[in-house]
Amino acid sequence: MGADGNAALVLLGGEAASAPLQELDRIGFPLLAALLHAESTAIVSAGLAAEARNALARAASLASALDAARSELARSLAEADRLNRALRELNTTLEERVAERTRQLEAEMAQRREVEAALAQAQKMEALGHLTGGVAHDFNNLLTGVSGSLALMRRRIEQGRVGEIGRYIDTAAAAAGRAAVLTHRLLAFSRRQPLEPKPVDLNRLVAGITELLHRSLGETIELEGVLAARLWRVEVDAGQMENALLNLAVNARDAMPDGGKLTIETRNTYLDEAYAKAFSEVRPGQYIEVSVSDTGYGMPPEVADRVFEPFFTTKPIGQGTGLGLSQVYGFVKQSSGHVRIYSEVGRGTTIKVYLPRFHGEDAPEDTPDRQAALGGSAGETVLVVEDEAVVRAFSCEVLRELGYQVLEAGDAEAALRLLAQEERVDLLFTDVVLPGGRTGRELAEEAVRRVPGIKVLYTTGYARNAIVHHGRLDPGVRLLTKPFTFEDLATQVRDALDGSA
Ligand SMILES: Nc1ncnc2c1ncn2[C@@H]1O[C@H](COP(=O)(O)OP(=O)(O)OP(=O)(O)O)[C@@H](O)[C@H]1O
């Protein structure tokens, strides 16, 4: 049997199937063997053909699938290409658009800067106009006094009534004197007055003018001095300092037409870096604080913002020049000091003057630095309630830095909402005077009712004695007076948290 037949047999049944054919061949049936072999070969080739057809069909379908895939791929590639191009285009137009918008914004900003500069210039001109107008107005009055008197003197001399000229001389001299006072106040405001600074004990200075103050204030106004023991000395022009206190006292008197109380308080204090940062122009260091508080009608913020402007006055013509506080401001600045004003309509005003400590003889003390020991422990939460944004931001920042959890609110209602929501509030730190009806004290009473064990620390712009003595708080409450420093706040908050409720 040929190799083909064997191969066919192998296909049909393997080596085992070819054995019987060989046996037939060997035993003498070669024809039968050959027939069988031919038959098996035919069967095999038929099977092979079918197999081949199947394979061909499969190959064809595979080929067409492959073809479809290839064209799909080509389409995808083309799409990707198109997208790529679009993206590139978008990128370039985007860059152009961004550049265009930037140019526009720059132009707008330049325009805005111009407008702002023009506005600042206009405001400066207005202030200058106000100032020159004020000076001109006052000087005209005074000059009228002088030149009018001179004219009258000439007439009287011509009339031979020489005996009468004495009083015109007096009038002219008085007007000239007032003019001198005016220029003096202007110089004070422009910080160009000649000062004679000397080491001064402010307690003694205040005591020295008490009599004068009593007389200026009249009978309906009570005067109280709260003078700190061991007050540091300052280096100022004593005469100008007295003048400044007198100006403040007279303003206070004018704000209390129906009587009231004037408190003058002195204390040593330290204005720290954080405070200096919050209120520019202040150099950190040791200061003596002199505060003058009244229980008068106070002033709205729009007035308080302008009181240091020369010739700004709310008093009727002839009753105020509007130079009093400008003079105080100029003097304090010229003496390297700082002045702050706290006022609430209907409640009163406190003006605080800070003058740097004079170190001439006393050895400089180290400023206390307890900060490290003053931090909050885990989770201790302070609720800060303060309507003045700057003060609130400052307080919150200090407390956060000290490690407390801090919640903040601008008024009593917001504070009560927070108290209702929060799981833990250890201390309420609130301004005494709050907007919107409820005062800090009422808020604190409510908080103590709602949160058993909560501690309370008040703050106020009023001098401590003014606020406690004028019946707004009970003596013995914890009160931190504004402006306070990092150190003040840290100490008071720690003490309040550690003390009994
Ligand atoms: N203690 C105060 N309480 C309420 N308002 C005040 C107080 N001090 C100053 N003011 C307001 O500030 C304005 C400016 O005060 P300033 O002392 O500069 O001028 P004046 O008192 O009006 O005039 P002058 O001091 O020249 O007599 C006052 O007109 C007043 O409106």
Ligand SMILES: [Mg+2]
């Ligand atoms: Mg005044």
